[in-house]
Amino acid sequence: MEILVYGIINSVILSMVALGFTLVYSISRLPNFAHGALYVTAGFTTWLFLNRIGHMPYPVAIILSIFITGAMGALIYRFILIRIRGMEISEIISTYAIGLALLEGLRWGGLRGMTFTLPPFIEGSFQIFGVNVDYQRLIIVCCGVVVFLFLYFFTHFTKIGLALRGIAQDERAAMMLGIDSDMTAIISLAIGSGLAGFAAILLLPLGNIIVEAGYNVLIFAIAVCVIGGLGSWGGTIAASFIIGFAQILTEAFLSTHYQMVVALLAIIVTLLIKPSGIFGKQKELEERV
C-alpha cells in the first residue's frame, strides 16, 4: 500500500518536473537545458522574498517568484535564443550555458548548506489507506492534477493555446495562418519556466534548496521526456509513472542510492528498444524524412 501511495506521489512529482521541459520542446523544439536552473532559481527567489526582501506573506512570494521565473524564460528567448533559432548546436550550447551560469552563480552567491528551506504550506500529516502522508504531498498531487487539467483546457479551448498547438504541429503552416512563431516560443518558454518555478515551490518544502537539485531535476526531467518520447505529453505522464514507481520500488527493496541508476538504465533500455519513446509513434514521419 505504501508503495502504491508513494509511487503515485513520486510519479506526480516527476511529471510536474518534466512537464515544463516537454511543453517547451513540444511547442518550439527548443531543448531547454536551463530548466533545472530555473527550478532552483524559483526556490531561491521565494526564499529571498520570505526572509530577506520585504518578508512577504507566503502566497505573495510564491506568485511573485513563479512570475519571475516565467519572465526569465521569456527574456532568455527574447534576447538570446531568438538570435540563434534553428541552429541546433547553438541552441543546445546556449541554454546549457545559461543554466550553468544561473546554477553556479547561485552557488557562488551563497546558496550552500542546509539553511535554505521553504516551509510547507500546511504542517502535519494524515492517514490514507493506513499510510502516513503529509499535507504537502497531498497538495502536490492535487496541484499536479489541477495543472494537467489547466494545461489541457488551455491548449484545447483557448485561442493562445490552440495557436501553440498549431505551431507545435506544423510551424510553417501555422505561420502562414498568421501565428507569430516567435511570440508562441516566448509564451511557451514563459509557461515552461513558470511550470518549473511552480514545481520548485511545491516540491522544495520537502527538502533543502540546493544547487544539486537543479542538476537532478534536469536529469529527471530529461529522463522522463526521453522515455516518454521527446515532445509527447501523454508519453511524459506515462513515463513519469513508470520511473516514479520504479524508483519507489528500488527504494523499498534496495536503497535510495540506486534511484539514479534506475533512471540511467531506463533511458538506455528505452533508447535501445524504442528510441522514439513509448508514445513517440506519431513523430515517426518527421523524425525520419
Add this chain to the structure above:
Amino acid sequence: MEQMRKERVDRGLKVRTEGIYAISSYREMAYLLGPRLFFILAVLSLPFILDLAPYWKRVINIMCTYAILAISFDFLANYVGLVCLGGAFFTGIGGYLSAIFNTYLGMPVYLSMPAATLGGAVLCTLLLLPCLPLRGVYFAIVTLMYPLLITRVIEALNIFGGTNGMTGVDSLPNEYVEHYLVILLSLLFLFGMRRFVNQDIGLVLRGVKDNDQSVRASGIDVTSMKVMAVFIASFMGCFSGAYMAHLYMWAGLSLFALDFSIIPIASVVIGGGGTLIGAVIGSFILVPLSELLRAFGTFRIVIYSVALTAFIVFKSEGIMVYLQRKYHQFERWVKI
C-alpha cells in the same frame, strides 16, 4: 548622407599562394607556413620559457589537456553534428580506467595510459551507442546525463574509492615527459584531425552533419560513421583523462567535474568553431585565465557560461575565423 558598405577583398598574396603557386617563392611559403610554424615552435618552447615561472609550468599541462578536449568537442560538434555536453564523461572514464589499470592490475604508466585510452574509447562508444541512430539532441541529452549519473553511481555504490577517489596512481617519469607528452600529442591530434576532416572519409562525416538522409540514400550507414566519429572523439577525451590521473597521481570524482565539459565548449565557441585550431587557441586563452581567477571558485563557470553565450549570440565566428580573415583579406569602405 552617403551610404557606405564594407568590402572584403582577398590579399594578393593569398590569391597567389593558392594551389601549386604556393611554392613559387620564399615569400609565398612563409605566408603559408609562417603562422603554423610560429604556433608549433611557440608551443614547443613553452616549458623552457616558463622556467622563469614554475607555477605556470603546471598550467601548460592543463592547457594542453583542455586543448585536446576542445579539439574532440569541435570535431564532434562542427564536423559530425553531435553536440557533446559531457566532455567530463570521457575524462572520467579515461582517468578511472587508467587508475584501475595502474593500481589494481599493476600496469606501469606506459601501458596503463594507452590501455585506458583505447579501452575508455571503446567503453564510451559502447555506452553512447544507443543514442547514435537518433537525432542530435538525444546525443546532447545523453552526454549531459552520463557524467552526472556516473558520479552518483560511484558515490552510491562506493566503488573505486567512493567519494575519496583512488590514490597511489603512478606519476609520469619526470617533468619534461609530463610536458612534452601532452604538448606533442595535442599538436598531433590538432594537425591529424585537420588533415582527417579534409580526407574523403572526413567529407563523409561532414555530409552526415549537413544532411544525413542524403548520406543514407547514397548507401552509407550513417550510424556506423557516427560510431567511428564518437570513437575518435572519446579516444582523445579518454587520453586527457588518463593523463590527468597520472599527472595528479589520483583519480576521483572531480574527473567528472563540470569544468571538463564546459571549458572545452567555451574554448571552441570563443576560439572559433569548425577550425580545430580555434579550439586550441581558445583553451590557451581560457585556461590561464581560469588560473588567474582561481580565487573565484565556481564563479569561473559563470564567467565561462556568460562569455560562451555572448560569443554565440554576438560573435559566433570566434577569434580564429576573425584572425584568419584579417590575415587573408583586407577591408575597405566603398560607396554603394
Add this chain to the structure above:
Amino acid sequence: MIEDEVILSVKNISKTFGGLKALMDVSFDVKRGEVFGIIGPNGSGKTTLINCITGFVKPGSGHVIFKGREITGWKPHRIAHIGIARTFQIMRPYYSLPAYKNLIIPLWSPRAKKIGGWRGGGRHGDRDTVAVDILEEIGFERDSRVPYKIASTLPTGYQKRLELARCIAIRPEIIFCDEVFSGLSMSEIAGMLPLIEKMKMDGMTIIMVEHRLRELFRVAERVMVLNFGEKIAEGRPDTVIEDKRVKEAYLGSEGV
C-alpha cells in the same frame, strides 16, 4: 527476354500515419530499363510511396521485391547499397562543401567502391577527378567555376542536377526521381530531359514522381496514377490520361 524482366515489384503496400491513410494496397511492377512515371494530385501519397520503397519509412504492410529479393523494411543505406538510388523532393545538398566535393560522399560509399571507378578512376585520391567527370556528364561546365562553388550558392537548376549526380555516382540500377522538374523554368527542364534520356540509355531504370505531366509524358513509357493513397490507373500515358477517374482526380487542379 531481358526487356521484360521485372526489376522491381511492389505488392500491396499500405501505410497509415496516425489515422491518416497515406497508402492503400498499392501494387505495381517496373521492368528493367523503362521510365516509369508516378503521378497524382498533391497529397496522393507519391512521396510516401518512394519513402516506403527506399526504406526511409517502414511500410505498414505489403512487400517490395527487387530482382526477386524481398527488401521490405530494410534500412535505407542497405537498399541504396543494392542499387536503388533516390533524389529528395526538398533538395538539401551538403551546403558547406563545394559542388564536386558533394559527390565524394556517394563515391566513398561501399557500393561505389565495390563497383569501381568511372573510366579507370575510383581508387583513393582521384575521387575528385571522377566527381568532376560525373558533374560534367550531368551538365556542369567543367572549365567554369560552377563545379567548384559551394553547393549552397548554386541556383536551383544546378542543385537539382547535383541531386541527380549524387544518385548516378553510386551507379544504381533504379533511380527514383522525386519531382526533379518542380521549381524549374521551362528552359531548365528542357535541359534536364536529355539527362533522363541519357540515364535510360546507360541502362538505368527510372521511376519519376512528377507534377509536370507534359514533360513527364515525353520521357515516360508507362505511368501510374495515385489518388488519396490508392492506385486508380496504370498504363501508357495517352490512355491513362483519358481514364475517367484520372480526369476526376485532376479536375480543378492544374489539368493537362
